[in-house]
Amino acid sequence: MTKLTRRQTLAGMGAIGAAGVLGMPAIAQARTLIVPTLGGVWEQFWRSTVAPDFEKASGAKVTLDVGNGRVFGANLRAAGADKPPYSVIMTNEVFASGLRKEGFFEKLDIAKMPNYNDLYPLAQVAGGFGATGAISPIGIGYRTDMIKTPPKAWKDLWTNEEFKGRIGLYNFANSAGKMELLLASKLFGKDQYDVDAGFDALAKLGQVVQVDFNLSTALSAGEIVVAPFDFGEIARLRKQGLPVDCIVPEEGMIMFDQTISILKNGPEKELAYEYANYLLSPEVQTLMAKEFFVSPTNSKVVIPDDLKADVPVSGEAMSKILTWDWDFVNEKQGDLAERWAKTIQ
CATH class of the missing domain: 3.40.190.10 (Periplasmic binding protein-like II)
Structure with a gap:
């Protein structure tokens, strides 16, 4: 908390007094x-x-x-x-x-x-x-110069062999990482709450690049060729001259x-x-x-x-744009974070 000096306090009192003189509340x-x-x-x-x-x-x-x-x-x-x-x-x-x-x-x-x-x-x-x-809607961002078949759906991350070993993800500390888990649960399980199916699916992605905040560096360097990206960040990278694009996945967006x-x-x-x-x-x-x-x-x-x-x-x-049960995530936060650390390579 900011501490006021005696001079600052007196000055403030003077300003209030002046307001009264001028007829202002x-x-x-x-x-x-x-x-x-x-x-x-x-x-x-x-x-x-x-x-x-x-x-x-x-x-x-x-x-x-x-x-x-x-x-x-x-x-x-x-x-x-x-x-x-x-x-x-x-x-x-x-x-x-x-x-x-x-x-x-x-x-x-x-x-x-x-x-x-x-x-x-x-x-x-x-x-x-x-x-x-x-x-900030999040779709699938990718390098247009480094893959032959652009993604159309989230499930392409699992099925397109061009992406293997070159996929980026937000880690669980980021809200997008939590959404990646719920999305995988929804795609490969009964619903967003089926996190066993979600973790199994994420494990099958194999080696991925995880970040807490910035996937742009890895995409710019060619370390990854595809990842969840918000459209605004892809727009900024495109304006910097990077050959990138972002699509609305068939199953919907996260945000x-x-x-x-x-x-x-x-x-x-x-x-x-x-x-x-x-x-x-x-x-x-x-x-x-x-x-x-x-x-x-x-x-x-x-x-x-x-x-x-x-x-x-x-x-x-x-x-x-898909929405999620954040009460569920917050209640299970500790357990989910621990499972993520043990599961995602």
Whole structure:
């Protein structure tokens, strides 16, 4: 926590006093929303565009807290559900699911978030407890110059001999790794819960390259020729001159997601709703599509023609994205992680 010097404290008191003299409501001037955000290019975009634009629209101050889902979850649990440091959070659904079950979030007051009604059904999460603010659909990315037969389906990873020993996977620490297991369970077993079948199938892939975060390096180096990739990352690699492509598998896509949740006991709940509704607006959703090549979750957004190659999944194609039971994954987290470490080469 930041410690204020005596001079800073006096200066702050003076600012509040000045607001009173000028006839402005001191409380309104003091409204501050702490916004957790990812680092890197996400932080840059939030600092340059999202935060200042929301400040202008709301008259409030935005303070960014840079980290990731694991960090934000740890911060919330350390503070407790009664006194959370945040009023709103946007994080992967795998993390949001656990925090929701622990009682941190409230069911959304949709009257305060009119943009919620325009979301694709996929983005209306957990019976109204969350709203997906960003989606990066994941298909099969591959090197067009290093294979003769492009993939069409996830099962091609098992059947195409060109891929043997040259397949990339996210490891279990990444939410995509967890989805790879559930997907294999669904493809080769009864359903997503049939993890015995899923692990058996993943073991049959043989030697794979596993990463926690970045498969692009291995694909660029030719160490792998095929892997689960989000379309935005393939677009960035293509713009760098790498001969790559990404397809929508016949069985459906998985996704990286960012769920917006409102803290039940957050210190600036009304401001949090303003911010959440702002993020879901067609204007901001369009800006994020242009900046990160993510698929807009607001159905009113129409992808412009010059962006369709980089953001190919929108409209009806959003229904081809698969969803998963993250409560199940979180409950079995330890056992599944241990089995993954023993099973996947």
